[in-house]
Amino acid sequence: MSAENRSMPNAALYVLFRAIEEVMGEKGFRAMLNASGLQAYISNPPPNNLDHDITFEDYARLQQAVEDFYGPRGARAILAQIGRVTFRYTLEQQPAILGLAGLALKLLPEQAKVKMILTRMQNASNERVNMTAHMDEDDEAWYFVVTACPCVFRERSSSNPACYTTAGTIQEALRWATGNHYMVREIKCMNLGEGECCFRIDKTPQS
Numbered sequence: 387m388s389a390e391n392r393s394m395p396n397a398a399l400y401v402l403f404r405a406i407e408e409v410m411g412e413k414g415f416r417a418m419l420n421a422s423g424l425q426a427y428i429s430n431p432p433p434n435n436l437d438h439d440i441t442f443e444d445y446a447r448l449q450q451a452v453e454d455f456y457g458p459r460g461a462r463a464i465l466a467q468i469g470r471v472t473f474r475y476t477l478e479q480q481p482a483i484l485g486l487a488g489l490a491l492k493l494l495p496e497q498a499k500v501k502m503i504l505t506r507m508q509n510a511s512n513e514r515v516n517m518t519a520h521m522d523e524d525d526e527a528w529y530f531v532v533t534a535c536p537c538v539f540r541e542r543s544s545s546n547p548a549c550y551t552t553a554g555t556i557q558e559a560l561r562w563a564t565g566n567h568y569m570v571r572e573i574k575c576m577n578l579g580e581g582e583c584c585f586r587i588d589k590t591p592q593s
């Protein structure tokens with residue numbers, strides 16, 4: 387494959403492991419490691435640190451295994467749930483990744499909170515996770531745009547976007563920051579041959 391197989395921090399895979407284990411149980415998690423060819427990690431899991439010993443391809447293969455197991459339709463909800471748990475675990479285990487430690491959000495107006503969180507996630511994505519990202523906005527929505535994403539290493543039969551975990555992670559981050567549920571939808575995906583993965587976030591929370 388011609389896509390650049392970039393490195394990622396070990397903690398990204400560590401947290402994805404924990405999230406899949408929480409959502410699918412220990413047996414299901416082991417089955418996913420076997421199916422993805424990552425069974426070496428069963429006895430030797432990635433360390434929870436920021437060294438770059440893993441790659442986009444490792445990360446993508448595990449997500450692919452989950453999608454293959456549930457089928458494209460069923461996997462959507464599961465991968466989004468894994469994304470939400472991923473945010474929670476990252477916050478607990480590696481707050482440095484997100485740069486959210488000690489963040490004073492309480493007194494900010496809602497939209498400022500949203501912008502602050504998305505900006506932090508963009509910075510985290512660029513500086514820690516090695517997934518190049520930027521933001522954009524119009525009157526109705528924010529756009530979280532990723533231009534280097536592990537999804538290019540997923541071989542999928544589905545014509546839907548691939549990055550439900552990222553969408554779930556963004557959604558949970560906004561819920562954590564505001565207490566509200568924001569609609570997050572991937573409207574462009576590199577897995578489908580587009581030049582970027584673009585997540586549209588409604589500016590108005592759902593009631």
Ligand SMILES: [Zn+2]
Binds near residue numbers: 537
């Ligand atoms: Zn993607």
